[in-house]
Amino acid sequence: MKAQKKFLVGSAIILLTLAALAYVGYTQSKTYYHTISEVRTLPASELRQRMRVSGNVRTGSISHRDGGIDFVLEEQGQALPVSYVGSDPLPDTFKDGAQALVEGRLQPDGGFVAEQVQAKCASKYEASPDSAPGVPARLPSSPTPGQSINQSRDSSAGKG
Amino acid sequence: MDIFGSFALLLALGVAVYAFGGGIAGILTKRPLLSKTARNAGMAVFGLVTLAVATIEYGFFTDDFSLSYVSAHSNRALPLYYKFSALWAGQEGSLLFWTWLLSIYAFLALLLNRRKHPELMPYVGVTLAGVQIFFLTLNNFVTSPFHLLGGFDRLGAVHVVRLSDGSGLNPLLQYYEMVIHPPILYLGYTGFTVPFAFAMAALLSRYPGEKWIHITRRSTMVAWCFQTVGILLGAHWAYAVLGWGGYWAWDPVENAALLPWITATAFLHSVMMQEKRGMLKVWNVWLVFVTFMLCILGTSLTRTGVVSSVHAFAESSIGSWFFTFLGIVLLVCLVAWWKNRDYLRSDNQLDSLISRESSFLFNNLILLAASFAVLWGTLFPVLSEAVTGSKTSVGPPFFDRVNVPIALFLLFLTGVGPLLAWRKTSYDALRRNFAWPLTGGIAAGALAFALGLREFYPLVCLILSVFVTLTILGEFYRGARVLASRDGTSLLAGVGELTMRNTRRYGGYVIHFGIVLIFVGISGSAFNKDIQKEMSVGDALSLGPYTILCQNFDQPSTNNYKSDRATLEILRDGKSEMLLYPEHRTYLASQVSETIVAVESTPRRDLYVVYAGQSPETGRPVIHAYLNPLVKWIWFGGIVVVLGTGLAMFPNRSSSLVLRAAAQKSWGESSSPEAARASAPLLRNTGHD
Numbered sequence: 001m002k003a004q005k006k007f008l009v010g011s012a013i014i015l016l017t018l019a020a021l022a023y024v025g026y027t028q029s030k031t032y033y034h035t036i037s038e039v040r041t042l043p044a045s046e047l048r049q050r051m052r053v054s055g056n057v058r059t060g061s062i063s064h065r066d067g068g069i070d071f072v073l074e075e076q077g078q079a080l081p082v083s084y085v086g087s088d089p090l091p092d093t094f095k096d097g098a099q100a101l102v103e104g105r106l107q108p109d110g111g112f113v114a115e116q117v118q119a120k121c122a123s124k125y126e127a128s129p130d131s132a133p134g135v136p137a138r139l140p141s142s143p144t145p146g147q148s149i150n151q152s153r154d155s156s157a158g159k160g
Numbered sequence: 161m162d163i164f165g166s167f168a169l170l171l172a173l174g175v176a177v178y179a180f181g182g183g184i185a186g187i188l189t190k191r192p193l194l195s196k197t198a199r200n201a202g203m204a205v206f207g208l209v210t211l212a213v214a215t216i217e218y219g220f221f222t223d224d225f226s227l228s229y230v231s232a233h234s235n236r237a238l239p240l241y242y243k244f245s246a247l248w249a250g251q252e253g254s255l256l257f258w259t260w261l262l263s264i265y266a267f268l269a270l271l272l273n274r275r276k277h278p279e280l281m282p283y284v285g286v287t288l289a290g291v292q293i294f295f296l297t298l299n300n301f302v303t304s305p306f307h308l309l310g311g312f313d314r315l316g317a318v319h320v321v322r323l324s325d326g327s328g329l330n331p332l333l334q335y336y337e338m339v340i341h342p343p344i345l346y347l348g349y350t351g352f353t354v355p356f357a358f359a360m361a362a363l364l365s366r367y368p369g370e371k372w373i374h375i376t377r378r379s380t381m382v383a384w385c386f387q388t389v390g391i392l393l394g395a396h397w398a399y400a401v402l403g404w405g406g407y408w409a410w411d412p413v414e415n416a417a418l419l420p421w422i423t424a425t426a427f428l429h430s431v432m433m434q435e436k437r438g439m440l441k442v443w444n445v446w447l448v449f450v451t452f453m454l455c456i457l458g459t460s461l462t463r464t465g466v467v468s469s470v471h472a473f474a475e476s477s478i479g480s481w482f483f484t485f486l487g488i489v490l491l492v493c494l495v496a497w498w499k500n501r502d503y504l505r506s507d508n509q510l511d512s513l514i515s516r517e518s519s520f521l522f523n524n525l526i527l528l529a530a531s532f533a534v535l536w537g538t539l540f541p542v543l544s545e546a547v548t549g550s551k552t553s554v555g556p557p558f559f560d561r562v563n564v565p566i567a568l569f570l571l572f573l574t575g576v577g578p579l580l581a582w583r584k585t586s587y588d589a590l591r592r593n594f595a596w597p598l599t600g601g602i603a604a605g606a607l608a609f610a611l612g613l614r615e616f617y618p619l620v621c622l623i624l625s626v627f628v629t630l631t632i633l634g635e636f637y638r639g640a641r642v643l644a645s646r647d648g649t650s651l652l653a654g655v656g657e658l659t660m661r662n663t664r665r666y667g668g669y670v671i672h673f674g675i676v677l678i679f680v681g682i683s684g685s686a687f688n689k690d691i692q693k694e695m696s697v698g699d700a701l702s703l704g705p706y707t708i709l710c711q712n713f714d715q716p717s718t719n720n721y722k723s724d725r726a727t728l729e730i731l732r733d734g735k736s737e738m739l740l741y742p743e744h745r746t747y748l749a750s751q752v753s754e755t756i757v758a759v760e761s762t763p764r765r766d767l768y769v770v771y772a773g774q775s776p777e778t779g780r781p782v783i784h785a786y787l788n789p790l791v792k793w794i795w796f797g798g799i800v801v802v803l804g805t806g807l808a809m810f811p812n813r814s815s816s817l818v819l820r821a822a823a824q825k826s827w828g829e830s831s832s833p834e835a836a837r838a839s840a841p842l843l844r845n846t847g848h849d
Contacts, residue, residue: 006513025561033551089773089782
């Protein structure tokens with residue numbers, strides 16, 4: 001009985017330590033996902049959080065400027081102007097009409113400053129049978145809004 | 161051909177339903193003949209699913225582009241081995257492949273045990289058939305791989321379209337590891353069905369004795385080995401192909417594969433508590449159940465895209481099927497356990513904190529904590545959306561913070577556990593067994609500290625790795641010395657004899673050593689360096705001991721892809737060492753781009769160079785170079801783990817006579833403490849199978 005008690009005490013210590021570590025890791029790495037329409041209605045307290053927003057790149061909106069690239073994300077009729085300030089080259093899949101996932105912060109002027117951009121070609125990552133050329137689609141194969149899509153991995157992952 | 165394949169699948173479902181229903185009827189009516197027909201039906205499923213798989217492969221090899229699955233994942237120019245592997249390139253084929261591997265396992269389980277365990281096997285057959293029914297239902301009615309292109313016209317006539325060529329296989333999958341990685345990982349996932357079936361059967365039939373636990377353990381080892389290799393191959397593929405400089409990102413699909421691996425690892429350890437001491441019976445049964453459920457969950461995460469992932473498989477509607485099935489499985493497990501919980505009563509209690517038992521308990525505790533943390537982090541976006549309405553994800557820092565200390569504590573137990581005695585370990589034995597390994601570990605740590613290693617976790621990892629390696633070597637040495645001196649052979653021959661006599665124990669040590677190597681490799685990631693720079697011809701960047709000099713850029717494009725390639729000269733200490741050619745391709749047909757990484761891999765470090773693209777500002781090429789120490793040890797450790805598992809599965813050389821002789825010998829010389837101590841591992845062996 002004594003050994004069992006000791007074991008329980010040891011277990012409790014271990015689990016509490018791990019829980020504390022988990023909490024620290026959680027606060028360090030939690031990221032919010034929002035759709036563009038949600039971004040417009042966020043309470044003030046959440047406006048400054050680091051977040052991920054996904055949408056489609058508006059055709060013709062990509063413009064190069066000094067120090068980065070500007071473009072507009074669209075989703076369900078809502079638009080979000082984005083400035084990319086990261087140093088990584090954008091993936092090749094980033095082009096007009098592509099699905100993009102941007103990570104960064106919202107600015108007071110309503111624009112979004114992205115430090116990371118991930119993009120997925122609108123047509124396919126994995127060829128789906130429905131998008132085979134010359135065949136009418138059986139089902140709409142567009143992913144649900146708000147779903148993250150990572151074609152290129154962000155290069156900061158896996159370090160440390 | 162599609163009709164043939166569909167019909168084979170439909171028939172397979174019918175036969176599986178008979179195996180299930182007939183099996184239950186056989187158990188209830190206690191008619192062995194009925195049970196036998198059900199068993200034969202269970203085995204026949206294998207043949208029928210094989211026909212379906214052969215049909216779809218025939219479609220791939222004959223370029224039958226009227227099949228929508230074939231046209232979507234193959235083209236005429238695709239090399240033959242990729243046509244073969246295109247079977248698992250998409251949803252429908254992957255699930256058919258799952259079913260097929262499961263049917264192979266079921267066939268073997270039923271065949272190999274057909275004359276054994278007459279009380280147990282009918283239950284095993286029913287459980288296996290139940291799982292097969294689920295997957296065959298998906299294959300037949302939800303994700304049939306035999307859909308033809310085309311459709312019905314207004315009059316209801318079928319118009320089949322046959323394309324002149326298919327749209328090809330995703331270039332990311334056109335890599336040799338992608339031919340073997342999915343089958344091996346799937347062999348792991350599906351393999352856990354067999355121990356699940358045996359555990360469920362033993363519980364339902366209240367099978368007396370512990371024989372079933374041996375079958376469950378051995379079949380778990382098979383699946384565990386495949387799962388280990390599958391995970392490592394996946395990590396290696398991510399490293400070699402995706403071009404982001406790492407091998408593990410706590411991606412949902414990676415986590416999905418890791419979860420059953422962790423619980424299976426916990427089971428493989430805690431099962432010894434049941435075999436030796438009759439403890440933890442409920443726990444063990446639940447570990448097997450949970451492992452199976454995590455396999456189903458993992459498959460559904462991979463196949464349904466519930467949690468977003470780099471693997472980004474097409475989202476689909478089959479998620480609800482999987483979650484319904486998971487619910488049913490959970491319910492069956494709960495009922496089976498509740499009705500038979502007295503069957504699982506423990507025979508013994510924990511006697512001391514410093515004992516083998518408690519090392520296993522701690523091992524299980526933190527493995528479970530790890531799997532819980534990984535599961536929680538993986539499902540967090542889904543959970544947070546359900547609870548708070550906003551989708552939140554957690555990243556690698558969360559997983560690292562929890563799992564790194566867990567991993568190091570496990571490493572510690574790896575060294576300590578096997579040397580602790582059952583029940584209670586005396587202080588004397590502790591000192592005797594641990595003095596040298598501990599001294600060695602601390603000495604290694606002090607040396608590394610003196611040489612400038614200051615990071616906490618890598619330092620702990622180094623100390624523990626040396627400690628564990630020394631304890632393992634000590635175990636081999638002590639045992640082998642006794643055998644060698646008895647037989648008058650060399651120490652090396654003694655090691656061989658020792659190992660073959662108790663393959664499970666010494667195979668286990670080899671596995672532990674492989675894990676140590678993997679840990680060493682992973683700890684290298686604390687020292688990863690990388691640098692990214694815009695480069696023109698003649699530019700140089702330096703990284704660690706290397707200088708990377710840009711010699712040339714060209715576009716070696718073909719009619720299949722357009723490409724940007726850099727020619728980089730690698731200099732070390734001013735001397736030219738080699739040329740590396742990182743490349744960035746965009747395939748014209750699919751517009752999918754692919755990074756061709758250039759890696760120079762040595763045991764000490766990998767130099768990993770990526771052509772990252774063009775700078776968004778200047779349009780100049782950007783080169784990203786990584787210096788990743790010790791990565792190679794991970795892959796090498798994986799090979800050692802596989803060898804160890806193979807060894808542990810190998811039957812023991814029968815040696816009851818020899819053992820008795822050894823026992824008598826140590827008896828006779830027991831006046832010498834040296835000899836008594838040396839023979840201790842041998843005597844402890846007798847309990848193993």
